[in-house]
Amino acid sequence: MTTGARPLAGTGALLGLALRRDRAMLPLWAGLLSLTVVSGAGTVGSLYATAAERADLVRSLAVNGSLRAMLGPAFGDSLGALVSWRFGVFAALAAAALSLILVVRHTREEEESGRQEMLSSAMVGRRAPLTAALLTALIANTALTGAITAGLAGPTGSATGALALGLAVGLTGMAFAGLAAIAAQLTESARAAKGLTAAALGLAYALRAAGDSATADGSAVPTRLSPLGWAEQIRPYAGERWQFAALLALAALAQIAVAYALTGRRDIGMSFLPSRPGPAAGRIAGPTGLAWRLQRGALLGWSAAFLAGGIAFGSLASGVATLVGENESTREIFERMGGQSGLTDAFLASMTGLFGLVAAVYATSSVLRAHSEETGGRAEPVLAGPVGRAHWAAGHLALALGGSALILAAAGLGMALGHGTAPGPLLGAALSQLPAVWLLGGLAMALYGVLPRAVMAAWAAVGLTLAIGWIGPALRLPDALLELSPFGRLAKLPGNPMEWRPALLLTALAAALVAVGLAGLRRRDLRN
Known part of the structure; x- marks a missing residue:
């Protein structure tokens, strides 16, 4: 059977290879990030041990636009809500960065090195590399979601809030995994794909920061335009808004669908935005x-x-x-x-x-x-x-x-x-x-x-x-x-x-x- 008839042929083998290559990086990133968030419950609990201290902090945030720009607004004064405020935005940023690195590493980098062309000459389908890369990102983000949920459910006293925070982090990672998958099809080099996705991540953070500095409830238009703003609008431990989790999931699925459509319309090693030819005479000394x-x-x-x-x-x-x-x-x-x-x-x-x-x-x-x-x-x-x-x-x-x-x-x-x-x-x-x-x-x-x-x-x-x-x-x-x-x-x-x-x-x-x-x-x- 030809690989053209089975576009996902070889996905399992490529997924195993990707997990083997990342056997050190994935546990390190996921473990450190989840430990940071989970340990935040003890940190916040020791810093703000009483309800009065937590309420005073939330009131001070309402008039401190600079701190809201950096960390986002606090939507409640419970222990879990403050953990979400203190660690949610940066955990989502880290998950997005990990996801874009994983997807580009196992797609465009493989094509740029020539290894993908060699693999595709065997029984490997056209969409198998992209699928394996996205599954690797999905495994990483699922592990993050599970670790955060399991680690915070007990200390904060709310499994629902812990799940909401875990999903805010994991779904943000998958949204940027989908964006990285598109960038890998558009650009000709892994460096450009990472740069394009990282620039989009920076723009998302800047929009969220601008919006949160203007309002204390996250209702500003720039915040609503940012995926990081959607993540914080899930509002873990403060009357969860699951529609924003669904919005992140839909954004990830839509971008992945676009990436699949693009990967079927180009040759291996090619891109939709090829690099410009350099000057006739060399300029690198x-x-x-x-x-x-x-x-x-x-x-x-x-x-x-x-x-x-x-x-x-x-x-x-x-x-x-x-x-x-x-x-x-x-x-x-x-x-x-x-x-x-x-x-x-x-x-x-x-x-x-x-x-x-x-x-x-x-x-x-x-x-x-x-x-x-x-x-x-x-x-x-x-x-x-x-x-x-x-x-x-x-x-x-x-x-x-x-x-x-x-x-x-x-x-x-x-x-x-x-x-x-x-x-x-x-x-x-x-x-x-x-x-x-x-x-x-x-x-x-x-x-x-x-x-x-x-x-x-x-x-x-x-x-x-x-x-x-x-x-x-x-x-x-x-x-x-x-x-x-x-x-x-x-x-x-x-x-x-x-x-x-x-x-x-x-x-x-x-x-x-x-x-x-x-x-x-x-x-x-x-x-x-």
């Missing part, structure tokens, strides 16, 4: 220029996001004392994250720490872009010329290390603008996170150079660092455990003196790891 050409879009996008995030956090700093009020538990968390130099400085220091944690994600992904170029077969033609391996890898390292400094500087400048203060202290505070960011980037380089098949361990290290830095202070983990993260060793700026010894030690360790990685890359065979 050396490996560093090539790395800049490949990564400039991502760097500019990260810089813009950090600048906007810095402005948002900076604008909240002046009112954080009013928002916290007499709540000693919240004050303690900020002081553990940002030092004991006053609540405003502690808040700003904790925010610079969060920017540092996220910058580590950029640095790791930028370093491992060299790994993607190698496994995709694009590095060999470059290295066949008079270009050394170290010189080639140094271009990506320059973008990773220098780019992380640029995005952190953007965050520091943004916080200064939002807070209305001189840029010097906050710029220095943001850049003080660089040694820890570079250490994780150096670890990625060492793994890529010496053990390229173990590069996922770099993401595991980043995930563990994020978990310690993000959840650890709220869970009141011991200081010794918090200091297992390289960020736990750094000075908490602004408001505290700079500690040069740990910063220099981390920088030296990062340099040593980079040297190990470059030495290993020189000695090993490519794609080995």
Whole structure:
């Protein structure tokens, strides 16, 4: 029987292959995200232990447009409603990001590498790769929904509210999985497909933020135009609105139907929006220029996001004392994250720490872009010329290390603008996170150079660092455990003196790891 007669032939085998390839990433992402949301019940319960404290928080949110823009409005003052307010938007964002990565990874990336053409020459149907990718995303989002529902049903006392929050996260992920499936048909490269979907995700967040900053009940038009706005309008634990869950499900199904229609109308490797031909004469000067050409879009996008995030956090700093009020538990968390130099400085220091944690994600992904170029077969033609391996890898390292400094500087400048203060202290505070960011980037380089098949361990290290830095202070983990993260060793700026010894030690360790990685890359065979 021909594959044309069975368009889904081979789906099971491709699904098994996808789950095997993602056997490390999926449990890490899903486990960390669900743990963050579920542990939020204990965090919120300890911060706002009484009904009066929770009611005061909701009243303060009603007049704080900046905080609503960042986290969304609170639709109730129960424990579950506040967990949904605090973690719902960011969990939905993370689920959407995971879903778009999974779908593009198993569709357009496979075509771009040439592996899909080889598989399609056997008994693999035309729509089997897309189906396997979407099923992988569905499994991931179903696991998220189930873990959040099971984890929150008991602590919050409402299985219905827990299910609503789980569906808000999982269905948002599937909506963006459908969008990524369309982008994979429209664009010619995986990078463009991810960029297009990520831009749509950023637009959805911006629309939701603009709408929520204007009204306290989520009724503004921009909020209603955003899938993230639909997710929060499900209103877990606050009179659930299941019609918005149905809207997210319909959006996902409609986009998946469009993607199926498009995939049947093009050849493998082709797209509906082909890349424009380049200039007749080359304009890329050396490996560093090539790395800049490949990564400039991502760097500019990260810089813009950090600048906007810095402005948002900076604008909240002046009112954080009013928002916290007499709540000693919240004050303690900020002081553990940002030092004991006053609540405003502690808040700003904790925010610079969060920017540092996220910058580590950029640095790791930028370093491992060299790994993607190698496994995709694009590095060999470059290295066949008079270009050394170290010189080639140094271009990506320059973008990773220098780019992380640029995005952190953007965050520091943004916080200064939002807070209305001189840029010097906050710029220095943001850049003080660089040694820890570079250490994780150096670890990625060492793994890529010496053990390229173990590069996922770099993401595991980043995930563990994020978990310690993000959840650890709220869970009141011991200081010794918090200091297992390289960020736990750094000075908490602004408001505290700079500690040069740990910063220099981390920088030296990062340099040593980079040297190990470059030495290993020189000695090993490519794609080995």
